[in-house]
């Protein structure tokens with residue numbers, strides 16, 4: 244029997260966040276507090292995935308989630324586009340000394356190889372972003388008793404997820420930080436707010452729905468549950484916790500720039516993603532870029548140097564729209580607070 248979301252003692256999923264924020268210490272702290280702790284393994288090597296899952300399992304016997312992107316084949320961009328995308332980046336003073344060439348194929352990691360440690364460690368949950376994994380992946384997870392969840396940004400995607408046999412759907416509203424989970428990179432997105440999408444999906448589907456996007460407090464979780472969600476997935480709320488592996492500049496900007504606002508951009512990775520507005524995003528507005536994930540590889544050295552120099556203006560600061568409500572504290576304390584607020588809000592809803 245696969246793990247069931249309604250068995251979580253607290254209906255909270257700490258969002259998978261590829262690129263460093265999900266440390267084993269944070270993932271385990273969430274699982275120990277009754278939630279589901281997640282790793283964003285999209286860009287990780289099989290060894291790294293195995294090490295992180297082992298490390299978390301030493302710290303908790305609670306449920307864990309391993310998350311991956313479903314990468315889509317991309318044709319090699321024309322030489323003209325390659326030149327334009329590189330020239331746009333080279334106009335930035337901090338990129339002038341960097342060697343920039345269009346990445347060579349293979350453009351993305353081998354999902355089968357990345358899933359090998361998952362089949363060995365058997366986390367309770369496996370989730371995917373950007374579309375449906377191959378049927379054999381879903382079948383193997385089913386045989387091993389691993390529940391599978393897939394992100395949806397609209398009803399058509401939710402229906403495809405249910406038909407594919409997934410165990411739950413993650414309703415990613417427009418408030419959500421990070422990449423839109425749309426199946427096709429440039430499909431017209433409905434841009435629905437989280438609660439509207441949750442209502443739409445939970446009304447139409449039989450599988451459980453997880454609410455993701457702009458959920459920062461236990462009151463928000465109670466509202467998501469009232470809209471039809473079985474659980475809530477929170478990303479930005481966990482970024483500022485002590486155990487989060489978000490870069491110092493990322494945490495600093497989240498906590499000190501409450502009016503800066505978030506914006507969608509393709510400029511860091513080639514896919515539409517929401518983060519704190521910064522100089523890089525402003526400078527790249529309307530500029531040509533390579534398709535995902537080639538643009539991500541292309542901007543890698545620039546982002547790495549920005550992290551090394553603690554430069555928040557030239558690294559991706561993915562964040563949800565409600566980031567100004569983020570509360571810095573230990574992960575355990577945040578989980579306690581969220582649970583307490585959730586129980587209070589639920590009680591008020593039931594006995595107004």
Ligand SMILES: Cc1cc2nc3c(=O)[nH]c(=O)nc-3n(C[C@H](O)[C@H](O)[C@H](O)COP(=O)(O)O)c2cc1C
Pocket residue numbers: 258259260261264283284285310311371372394415418419420421422455456457458476477478479480560561562563564565
């Ligand atoms: C820094 C960051 C990285 C993210 N990386 C991933 C990822 O690797 N896989 C994924 O499925 N979702 C990813 N997301 C999206 C989250 O799963 C979730 O939809 C989002 O955080 C919810 O919105 P919130 O940030 O307002 O809580 C990321 C979000 C953030 C903020």
